[in-house]
Amino acid sequence: MKIYTKTGDEGKTGLFGGGRVSKAAPRIAAYGDVNELNAVVGLAHAESRHEPLRKALVEVQNTLFTIGGQLATPDEEKQSFEVVTSAHIDSLERQMDVISETLPELKHFILPGGSRVAASLHLARTVCRRAERSVVALSLLPGEHVDRWLLIYMNRLSDFLFVLARLANQLEKCDDTIWIANKKS
Numbered sequence: 001m002k003i004y005t006k007t008g009d010e011g012k013t014g015l016f017g018g019g020r021v022s023k024a025a026p027r028i029a030a031y032g033d034v035n036e037l038n039a040v041v042g043l044a045h046a047e048s049r050h051e052p053l054r055k056a057l058v059e060v061q062n063t064l065f066t067i068g069g070q071l072a073t074p075d076e077e078k079q080s081f082e083v084v085t086s087a088h089i090d091s092l093e094r095q096m097d098v099i100s101e102t103l104p105e106l107k108h109f110i111l112p113g114g115s116r117v118a119a120s121l122h123l124a125r126t127v128c129r130r131a132e133r134s135v136v137a138l139s140l141l142p143g144e145h146v147d148r149w150l151l152i153y154m155n156r157l158s159d160f161l162f163v164l165a166r167l168a169n170q171l172e173k174c175d176d177t178i179w180i181a182n183k184k185s
Contacts (some may be wrong), residue, residue: 016073016081030138030146031071033131038064040127041161044120050171053117056095056164060157063088067150071135084150092153092160103166109179114165115172121165128158 012020013028021028038061045057066082073081112122132154139146169176 016069019074026134026138026141027071027144030131030134031068033127033134034064034068034071037124037127037131038068040120040124044117044124044164044168047117047120048168050168053164053168053171059091060160063153067153070147070150071138083147084153086149088153089149089156092156096160096163099163099167103163103170106166110166110176111179112165113177114169115174117172118165118168118174118176121161121168125158125161125165128154128161132158 008023011023013023014020015027041057041061041064045054045061048054048057063084067084069081070083112126113119132151135146135151135154138144139151166176
């Protein structure tokens with residue numbers, strides 16, 4: 001099977017269900033941003049050598065793949081596809097609560113960075129925020145529908161990635177870098 005199809009050479013791409021739209025369409029931008037996020041989460045996974053963190057990241061990647069499919073599927077076709085539900089959000093929240101109990105109390109803003117895996121997770125967090133903005137923008141367009149649980153998941157995921165970045169630094173025995181405000185002279 002060939003990877004290239006040449007069907008996108010004129011600037012159009014296919015949705016699940018057979019419809020074709022411009023590659024510049026907001027729906028395509030939204031699931032493209034989610035796909036980019038999945039790749040950045042994969043980078044963080046590749047950087048990590050700690051199994052609990054790796055397991056959490058694979059779970060996130062699987063859910064992001066589901067979200068990409070959900071965004072690429074017209075509403076009338078979605079009955080036969082897996083979708084994000086409140087259970088996905090509950091899972092993130094439970095994991096955040098458990099992990100947060102093991103982390104030092106956050107008393108200051110922290111800078112993105114620390115260990116390589118934490119820096120990758122901070123990058124994933126910022127890409128997540130951009131993907132969330134794309135999905136929200138899509139949801140505001142007339143005639144477009146984005147499921148409520150998908151929107152909530154994207155919002156919660158950036159918080160989860162922040163907590164995982166802090167966990168990664170802890171596992172790597174690397175302190176979070178505290179933001180120090182510039183003092184006016």
